[in-house]
Amino acid sequence: MIGSEFRTTTRRVPRASSRQIRLAVAALSGERLAARDDQIWIAGQRAGRLGPTRRRTLGLSVVPEERHGHGAVLELSLSKSPTG
Secondary structure, eight states: OOOOOOOOOOOOOOOOOOHHEEEEEEEHTTSSSSSSGGGGTTTTEEEETTOHHHHHHHHHOOOSSSTTTTTOOOOOOOSTTTTT
């Protein structure tokens, strides 16, 4: 479940590749929709089939590692930029 609650484990998790990270960010941000609405949860609500705008209204913020091509206004702080 994604949301305000994160669970930790003691097992070792393999390091993700950059492709896996890009896919995960796209899935969480809404750039790629999940197959079912209950695969991603934000603030206690199903968000798997919601687009980026609706996910932002639920409180999701995504700051891509490379902000130049993702609509960020580089002169603004991250919290004031459209991607924040």
